[in-house]
Amino acid sequence: MQLVICLVGTLLTLGLQGEARTPSRYHEDDYHPRSRPNIVMRGEDKDYWMQDAQDALTRQLGIRLREKQAKNVVFFLGDGMSLSTVTAARILKGSKTGKFERESLSWEEFDFAALSKTYNTEDIVTDSAASATAYLSGVKTNQAIIGLDATAIYENCSTQNDISTHTSSIAEWFLEAGRSAGLVTTTRVTHATPAGVYAHVADRKWEDDAHMLDDYVDPETCDDIAEQLVYGEPGRHLKVVLGGGRRSFRPKEEPDVEDGSAGYREDGRNLINAWLEEKEKMGASAAYAWNKEDLMAIDLQNTDYVMGLFDHSHMDTVLTRNVSMDPTLPEMTKFAIEMLSKDPNGYFLLVEGGRIDLMHHGNEVRQALYETLDFEEAVSMALSLTDPEETIILVTADHGHTLDINGYAERNEDIFGYAGISNVDYKRYTTLSYGNGPGFQLVPDGRYEPTEEDLNDKYFSYPSGIPKESSTHDGTDVGIWAHGPFAHLFTSVYEENYIPHALAYAACVGHGRTFCDKK
Incomplete structure (x- = not known):
């Protein structure tokens, strides 16, 4: 009986710790965030997006070709x-x-x-x-x-x-x-x-x-x-x-x-x-x-x-x-x-x-x-x-x-801020990061978590996945x-x-x- 009580207590403690460190929006599958209910950004209902697309189509149809010599x-x-x-x-x-x-x-x-x-x-x-x-x-x-x-x-x-x-x-x-x-x-x-x-x-x-x-x-x-x-x-x-x-x-x-x-x-x-x-x-x-x-x-x-x-x-x-x-x-x-x-x-x-x-x-x-x-x-x-x-x-x-743009930051948030919390190490990660470069940092408990002060520093090197003194170019188009x-x-x-x-x-x-x- 004491063993059962101990196990239940331990599970409750771990659950509470996870809830405290991980907001509910991250309690989801490993690939996609759960939709946040009852949010309509600035009236962006179906009429808004239908009209937006029609306006874009009208503009596209109005494009004319300028077939003349460029000076x-x-x-x-x-x-x-x-x-x-x-x-x-x-x-x-x-x-x-x-x-x-x-x-x-x-x-x-x-x-x-x-x-x-x-x-x-x-x-x-x-x-x-x-x-x-x-x-x-x-x-x-x-x-x-x-x-x-x-x-x-x-x-x-x-x-x-x-x-x-x-x-x-x-x-x-x-x-x-x-x-x-x-x-x-x-x-x-x-x-x-x-x-x-x-x-x-x-x-x-x-x-x-x-x-x-x-x-x-x-x-x-x-x-x-x-x-x-x-x-x-x-x-x-x-x-x-x-x-x-x-x-x-x-x-x-x-x-x-x-x-x-x-x-x-x-x-x-x-x-x-x-x-x-x-x-x-x-x-x-x-x-x-x-x-x-x-x-x-x-x-x-x-x-x-x-x-x-x-x-x-x-x-x-x-x-x-x-x-x-x-x-x-x-x-x-x-x-x-x-x-x-x-x-x-x-x-x-x-x-x-x-x-x-x-x-x-x-x-x-x-x-x-x-x-x-x-x-x-x-x-x-x-x-x-x-x-x-x-x-x-x-x-x-x-x-x-x-440069990567990581998921899943909310709309209208600071692009230099955080995108979320890892469900592996329970540390915050930034919306922007790099594949390689001098931003790679390890600390005794694993990955370095940038502070608010870091992210406001114009000289701060954002996190990278591979350590290099200078980051490389990439080969994407x-x-x-x-x-x-x-x-x-x-x-x-x-x-x-x-x-x-x-x-x-x-x-x-x-x-x-x-x-x-x-x-």
């Missing part, structure tokens, strides 16, 4: 902007507008969308260098290589100098057609994505001669990326170059104007001064800016070329930058469009939200999503400054990241969103290298089929 191309690249990043950023934006999951990002209002397959010629999961070569030149290539095809050998200088391996970017196609080109980024202007516009290099790390010497490569034999921007083709013809990365343009003996950091160049050259001298030799007016005030003071109408380098390395993030010193991505986008719009023949502009990727690498999802919203504001800026009858705007990503002339060329699932060919068709540039061939 301009504005190419937005969200580095590492996986579809899960887009979804989470949409919800974050919605938390500010009150629309939550019903919110839309600017490019989600575009008429046409597609998917891009991002693998390269070596790996299922690409890096930004190989990816940039594909979506800018139309040729897939090997990991860590920029502007060279797959016959090039990694870190082989002679391969880099072999013209037969060189690819040409859509920016170069625009320049060949007598039009203008430029780039804007929040990373170093010599980083993998922007370098895809103008560089041909056997290793993406070769941003300056110091990095080449680190790999025992003679910088007198091969030009580094910064040199190619200043002296090379098509780099020296870019009308506007805005981003970070002063370090690769300054000699090591010269302290940085902002933070005193030493430059990286071993050859003693200041390539910023060299860039200004080159423009003078070309008989062109040029301006250089290292802060926001300098940039905004430039006389656009009387300046032919502009270079802005706003940080020693990558530009600061949205949540860490000095707003009086650093221009925002939307501000740089506005400046670049106004600068390039002076060309009556049209222009190509690459705009990269580069720090989305860098924040994901650290599992710093709060920063990554705010970078995505900054990127979205830049897209909105471009929409306000351009005419969809003459400018095609394309938004895509070079690869994804291993990424989105393509298009608006303007021939945007309807993006309606399916494509190889990544298709993108510049379709844009070139619309703009009548390059060496393949174009709309103008039909005239």
Whole structure:
């Protein structure tokens, strides 16, 4: 009898403990949450959803094709902007507008969308260098290589100098057609994505001669990326170059104007001064800016070329930058469009939200999503400054990241908060987490449970499943969103290298089929 009483007491105690630590909504099967009764979100009954779908159908039926030559191309690249990043950023934006999951990002209002397959010629999961070569030149290539095809050998200088391996970017196609080109980024202007516009290099790390010497490569034999921007083709013809990365343009003996950091160049050259001298030799007016005030003071109408380098390395993030010193991505986008719009023949502009990727690498999802919203504001800026009858705007990503959105958080909740409680270790888990990265933490009793303080810290690395110093990219398809002339060329699932060919068709540039061939 005493044994029975003891067993019953033990069972009751365990039951009460489970009830105290696990809300009733988690007492369900292992796969699906139990529906919460008597909840109708903001009048979302059947009439609401029927009307919502009919409105969407009406809009879809009203889409018309713009089959006319595109004068301009504005190419937005969200580095590492996986579809899960887009979804989470949409919800974050919605938390500010009150629309939550019903919110839309600017490019989600575009008429046409597609998917891009991002693998390269070596790996299922690409890096930004190989990816940039594909979506800018139309040729897939090997990991860590920029502007060279797959016959090039990694870190082989002679391969880099072999013209037969060189690819040409859509920016170069625009320049060949007598039009203008430029780039804007929040990373170093010599980083993998922007370098895809103008560089041909056997290793993406070769941003300056110091990095080449680190790999025992003679910088007198091969030009580094910064040199190619200043002296090379098509780099020296870019009308506007805005981003970070002063370090690769300054000699090591010269302290940085902002933070005193030493430059990286071993050859003693200041390539910023060299860039200004080159423009003078070309008989062109040029301006250089290292802060926001300098940039905004430039006389656009009387300046032919502009270079802005706003940080020693990558530009600061949205949540860490000095707003009086650093221009925002939307501000740089506005400046670049106004600068390039002076060309009556049209222009190509690459705009990269580069720090989305860098924040994901650290599992710093709060920063990554705010970078995505900054990127979205830049897209909105471009929409306000351009005419969809003459400018095609394309938004895509070079690869994804291993960001997951876990079940089953309720609607209208903080995207940075908790999704629920595990029915295995009875600890809370976050709505957002990563497949791998520095967010992996173990404590004596198992998995680390993030605190409220953690989740409010912009530097907090969200939980990951596999420990790594830096998280990897992922190999899932990424989105393509298009608006303007021939945007309807993006309606399916494509190889990544298709993108510049379709844009070139619309703009009548390059060496393949174009709309103008039909005239």
